[in-house]
Amino acid sequence: VDLYNLEQQQVLLVKPGITDYASIEYFNENELLGKSENPEKTYIDEIMPAKLKLNLKYINEYTTFTDIKIIFKTLLKIIS
Secondary structure, three states: OOOOOOOHHHHHHOOOOOOOHHHHHOOOHHHHHHOOOOHHHHHHHHHHHHHHHHHHHHHHHOOHHHHHHHHHHHHHHHHO
């Protein structure tokens, strides 16, 4: 949280759910970090900003339909 800029801190105002855009996009996050020479740096420099951007996208696009779409995308990701 100390690394978040003011815009990114907006994600802290939203109650987290079971899944989101970032969970779908980074379903294989462990694999990505496992391939990195410096997993902590990779997470801080690459993954965390991308996940925060996706969380901000959710905040800006929130509708019930968006939630339904995310749930279906999550289910498809799990079974694929």
